[in-house]
Amino acid sequence: MYVGPDKEKAPILGSWKRIYIWLMLLNVIFAVLFYIFMRIYTY
Amino acid sequence: MSPIDWIVLCGALALIVLYGIIKTRHIKTSEGYLRGDGTMQWWLIGISIMATQASAITFLSTPGQAYADGMSFVQFYFGLPLAMVLLCIFVLPLYYKLKVYTAYQFLESRFDLKTRSLTSILFLIQRGLAAGITIYAPSIILSTILGWNLNLTNVIIGFLVILYTVAGGTQAVSQTQKQQMIVIMTGMFLAFFFSIHLLPENMGFNDAMFIAGETGRLNVIDFEFDLSNRYNVWSGLIGGTFLFLSYFGTDQSQVQRYLSGKSLNESRMGLMFNGLFKIPMQFFILLVGVMVFVFFQFQQSPMHFNPANTAIVLESDRSDDYLLLESEYLDVIAEKKGLIHQYTDLRQTEGRGQGTEALANEIRGLMDAENQLREDARQLISQVDSRLDTKDTDYVFISFVLNYLPVGLVGLLLAVIFSAAMSSTASELNALSTTTVVDLYKRNFAKEKSDNHYLRASKGFTILWGLIALAFATFASLFENLIQAVNIIGSLFYGAILGVFVAAFFMKHLKGRHIFPATLIAEAMVIGTYFLDRYGYIELGYLWLNLLGCVLVMIVGQVIYYLYKIKLK
Numbered sequence: 134m135y136v137g138p139d140k141e142k143a144p145i146l147g148s149w150k151r152i153y154i155w156l157m158l159l160n161v162i163f164a165v166l167f168y169i170f171m172r173i174y175t176y
Numbered sequence: 177m178s179p180i181d182w183i184v185l186c187g188a189l190a191l192i193v194l195y196g197i198i199k200t201r202h203i204k205t206s207e208g209y210l211r212g213d214g215t216m217q218w219w220l221i222g223i224s225i226m227a228t229q230a231s232a233i234t235f236l237s238t239p240g241q242a243y244a245d246g247m248s249f250v251q252f253y254f255g256l257p258l259a260m261v262l263l264c265i266f267v268l269p270l271y272y273k274l275k276v277y278t279a280y281q282f283l284e285s286r287f288d289l290k291t292r293s294l295t296s297i298l299f300l301i302q303r304g305l306a307a308g309i310t311i312y313a314p315s316i317i318l319s320t321i322l323g324w325n326l327n328l329t330n331v332i333i334g335f336l337v338i339l340y341t342v343a344g345g346t347q348a349v350s351q352t353q354k355q356q357m358i359v360i361m362t363g364m365f366l367a368f369f370f371s372i373h374l375l376p377e378n379m380g381f382n383d384a385m386f387i388a389g390e391t392g393r394l395n396v397i398d399f400e401f402d403l404s405n406r407y408n409v410w411s412g413l414i415g416g417t418f419l420f421l422s423y424f425g426t427d428q429s430q431v432q433r434y435l436s437g438k439s440l441n442e443s444r445m446g447l448m449f450n451g452l453f454k455i456p457m458q459f460f461i462l463l464v465g466v467m468v469f470v471f472f473q474f475q476q477s478p479m480h481f482n483p484a485n486t487a488i489v490l491e492s493d494r495s496d497d498y499l500l501l502e503s504e505y506l507d508v509i510a511e512k513k514g515l516i517h518q519y520t521d522l523r524q525t526e527g528r529g530q531g532t533e534a535l536a537n538e539i540r541g542l543m544d545a546e547n548q549l550r551e552d553a554r555q556l557i558s559q560v561d562s563r564l565d566t567k568d569t570d571y572v573f574i575s576f577v578l579n580y581l582p583v584g585l586v587g588l589l590l591a592v593i594f595s596a597a598m599s600s601t602a603s604e605l606n607a608l609s610t611t612t613v614v615d616l617y618k619r620n621f622a623k624e625k626s627d628n629h630y631l632r633a634s635k636g637f638t639i640l641w642g643l644i645a646l647a648f649a650t651f652a653s654l655f656e657n658l659i660q661a662v663n664i665i666g667s668l669f670y671g672a673i674l675g676v677f678v679a680a681f682f683m684k685h686l687k688g689r690h691i692f693p694a695t696l697i698a699e700a701m702v703i704g705t706y707f708l709d710r711y712g713y714i715e716l717g718y719l720w721l722n723l724l725g726c727v728l729v730m731i732v733g734q735v736i737y738y739l740y741k742i743k744l745k
Contacts (some may be wrong), residue, residue, distance in 0.1 A: 149444065153261045156451050160257045163455055164409075167250070167396040174389030 177322070177578075177586060184587030188359055189594055193340050196352035200344025206630040209345035210277050210610050212436035220350055221442065222449025224433045224603075225424075226457065227353035227360075232314035232597035233570075235360070235461065240481075240569030242465025243472070246393040248407040250459050255416025259424060260451035262417075264444045266681060267425050272440045277614045278607075279431040279677075286680045288688030289619065294695055295676050296615035299428060300608060302669040304641065307604040308648025309662045311337075314597045315649065318590070320484045321574055330649040333594065337601045338642035342635050346436050346610075349602045356595035363585075363592035364464060370581055371467035376474050376517075383520050384470040386528075390519070390536040391543055393466045396459075422674040422726075424450075429607035468576045473516055475580075479505045479550055481571035485557045485564055492560045501556065505549045512542040605645065609638040664718045668706060671725020672699045678726060679733050690736045691729070698728035 177185075203209050216224075241249055276282050280299065284292040315329040340348045372381050388394050398408040424430045424447070437443035479502050480486050489498045519535040526532075554566040577589045613634045622629070672695055679686050679694075702725045709716045 149264065152448060153264070156257055156261060156448055159452060160254075160455060163459075164254070164397065167459065171389075171394050171396045174385045174394050175392075 177590075178583045180584050181587030181590070184584055185590050185594070188588070188591035189336060189598075192352050192355045192359070192595065192598075193336050195355055196340035196348040197343045199351045200340075200348040203344055203347060204631070206613075206627050206634060208347070209631055209634050210614065211432075212346040212350065214436065214438055215347070216350055216436040216438060216442065216446075218437065218442040218445030219449060220354060221434050221437050221446025222453070223357050224350040224353045225430060225446060225450045226454065227357050227596075227599040228429055228433055228603040229423075229454075229600075230360070230457075230596055231310050231600035232593045233310075235364070235593055235596050236314060236317055236573055237570050238458070238461045239465030239468055239573035240571070242393065242462040243469040243572045244569045246388075246395040247459070247462040247466060248395045248398060250396055250455065250462055251398065251407045251409055251412035252416055253455050253458050254409060254412035255414065255418070256420045256454050257451035258413070258417050259420035260447045262421060263425050264447055268434070268440060268443055268447070271431070271435060272443070276435070278428050278611050279426050280428070280611065280615045283676060283680060284619075287676075287686075287691050291676065291688050291692045291695065292615060293620065294692065295673055296611045298669045298673050298699075300611060302666050302673075303427070303429060303604055303608055304644060305648060305662050305665055307601055307608065307641065307645035308652060310597060310601045310604060311645060312649035312652040314593050316653065317570055317574060318593065320482065321571060321578065326653060327650055330646060333597050333601065334642060334646035334649065337598045337605065338639060338646075341602045341605050341642070342638045345634065345638075346432060346606055349599075349606045350433065350436065352602065353599045356599045359588070359595045360592045363588045364461065366585055367577065367581065367589060368460070368464045368467060370585065371464065371471050371576070374471060374580060378524070379520060383524070384467060386523060387470050387473065387516060387520070388466045390539060391469075392540075393469055419722075422670065422677070422722075426673055426677045427607075428611050429603040432607050432610060433603065465573065468573060471576065471580070472572075474513060476506070477509065478575070480553045480557065480566075481568035481575050482565075483571075485566065485568070488564065489557050489560050494556060494560050498553065498556055501549055501553055505546065505553075508542055508545050508549065512539060512546065515539050515542065601645065605638050605641050608641040609634050612637045612641070664706070664721075667718045667721040668702055668725070669699070671702060671722040671727075672729055673725075674722070675726040675729025675733075679730055683730065683733065686733050686737055690733045690740065694729050694733035694736055697732045698725055701728055701732075 203213075205213075207213060238249065271279070271282060274282055274285055278296070280292050280296040283295055311330055311333050315326055315333065318324060319326040319329050340352055344351070372384065375384060385394065399410075400408060401410050402408060434443040434446050437446060478486070486498075489495060515535055515538055519532055519539065522535065523532050554568075557564055557566050574593075577586060581589065613630060617633055617637070618625075618630060622633070675698060676691060676695055679691050702721055705714070705716065705724060706718070706721060708714045709718075
């Protein structure tokens with residue numbers, strides 16, 4: 134028997150889509166901040 | 177160590193253990209013991225996940241790595257948030273829908289019982305050995321540097337962990353991890369603060385960062401795609417995503433943490449918590465290492481940080497050679513120290529320009545000379561006794577803690593290391609016991625017993641796995657390069673486990689009759705490949721065995737699927 138995500142019943146992302154996008158966005162912001170931090174102190 | 181340090185260390189550890197036992201004394205069912213009665217809130221799940229992943233070696237090695245190579249290691253974690261999102265979308269809903277206790281339970285619904293049993297056995301071998309190393313690795317460093325008895329240190333860590341993990345199961349693990357994370361973060365923040373506070377008088381954090389930048393320690397982001405460079409943005413995003421998907425999705429020591437959530441949404445939030453705070457936490461630990469590096473630029477840092485190795489060389493007939501190297505080394509670091517002062521003065525008064533650049537070039541030249549002398553010292557140690565481990569970066573942070581931090585804080589930082597070792601080991605023992613009971617014992621040997629029977633069995637297996645881990649940690653010192661051996665054994669099995677799960681999720685046409693033989697064949701091929709490498713027929717880094725195992729399970733599974741199809745025609 135195949136047991137997998139129930140795609141018919143609910144959309145796969147649902148209301149969580151916004152949280153996932155925010156998480157990824159915040160991490161991109163971290164990466165940009167790290168990059169700026171690095172550039173400030175190095176040539 | 178002063179008596180105050182002993183009081184802080186013993187007090188912190190005793191409080192954590194007692195808290196774990198008292199807080200979970202009400203647990204009377206196997207459901208409560210193995211899954212925490214589904215009462216865990218999202219923030220506790222998040223903390224628990226982070227504490228499980230961060231072992232003592234994280235806090236000993238990572239600052240040392242920043243000291244030696246800079247901060248590029250943080251990129252290794254760049255794939256983690258993406259892995260968390262993918263797990264929340266595809267894996268978590270499935271585990272919740274099936275109400276599983278372990279990740280391998282899902283494999284029976286998807287494939288069959290024998291695939292489930294095989295995968296859980298592969299996990300038990302790999303994680304059982306790793307639990308021994310989680311205890312042994314910090315013990316060997318602490319016993320070397322503090323002169324403690326190695327076996328006694330192993331036994332103390334092991335005994336404390338067994339005590340509360342047996343008493344309260346999953347909940348005790350998560351509840352104590354909350355306290356352990358408080359100790360860990362407080363200790364690390366104080367270490368960071370003191371690394372700035374102990375700098376020479378006219379210097380602050382900003383000055384320290386300029387020195388770190390000029391000496392190549394702030395290489396946080398590297399966009400260049402280079403397969404030979406272990407840490408860059410691309411290896412972190414691609415390799416890291418796969419690694420963390422398999423670790424958080426299929427390793428029971430992590431799966432058990434989020435399966436104890438109140439609801440699917442609490443578990444999701446727990447993983448999001450990890451996805452948000454993991455990278456800043458690693459960045460901070462590496463930054464502590466960079467600060468320790470800058471701090472040591474103004475001190476007489478040892479040429480080699482492992483005091484046991486230095487003592488062996490000084491007692492050998494090569495001691496004169498070592499002392500000669502050391503006097504050269506001291507000249508170089510004294511000259512470098514003067515130049516760094518000049519650099520800072522000039523930068524503070526005139527800003528950065530040609531003058532500071534010329535000084536920075538000179539400093540970099542002296543650093544190359546210093547690194548060469550440190551390398552020469554390592555080679556000399558190897559020549560005296562080839563069995564000695566000459567990598568000394570694991571000893572950098574603990575040397576800083578013991579020699580320069582004030583009384584009381586030394587005890588707290590040692591409590592950090594013990595807490596980290598205990599938090600990871602507790603999750604491992606908990607997962608090992610759960611997998612043994614749920615996937616093997618209850619499913620194959622004792623099907624219709626009372627709940628109390630399974631509760632007692634779970635406690636019994638936790639003790640048994642604790643003792644196995646402890647025995648392994650005790651005998652570990654008898655073998656050379658043991659940590660690497662355990663990593664190799666891990667790589668031999670991890671890929672196949674991941675392959676089974678990937679096939680379960682993404683190759684819907686494959687059934688148990690295809691994937692079970694595929695796993696056995698793939699495992700044999702991985703072990704064969706390892707021996708081909710070992711006896712020099714091919715050259716392959718052992719980390720690639722992870723990928724090989726995973727891909728082989730899928731390919732062989734597909735081939736077997738076609739063979740069945742042809743046979744049916």
